[in-house]
Amino acid sequence: MQIEYIWIALAVILLLLELWAINIVLRSTSGWETKGLWLVILIFVPLLGLIAWAMFGPKREMPEQHKQ
Template sequence: MQLEYVWIGLAVVVLLLELWAINAVLRSTSGWETKGLWLIILIFVPLLGLIAWAMFGPKREMPEQGKH
């Protein structure tokens, strides 16, 4: 396998993750200021933006487990 194909594959994976993160930001219930800030970070700093969004971005609410 040539090294160029590995880089192309990694670029495609990062692009798909970017699109998924942008979609998640747009569908979130946060205010437009927060959404806009995350979109700017994700678009202009793709890899670091993905890492930051994964660490500090909006979290999904976990369903409460039933109490016995």
């Protein structure tokens, strides 16, 4: 396996993790200021932003689903 394929695979994994984190941030119940700050950090500093979000970000503050 060539080294280029390993870097491409790592970049794809990072992109998928970034998209997942952005989705979680947008779905959280935090205020728009907090969401906007996390989105800027995640987009402009991808790897370090993802690590910071995992450590300090919103902890699964999802809106309640309608119970039937």
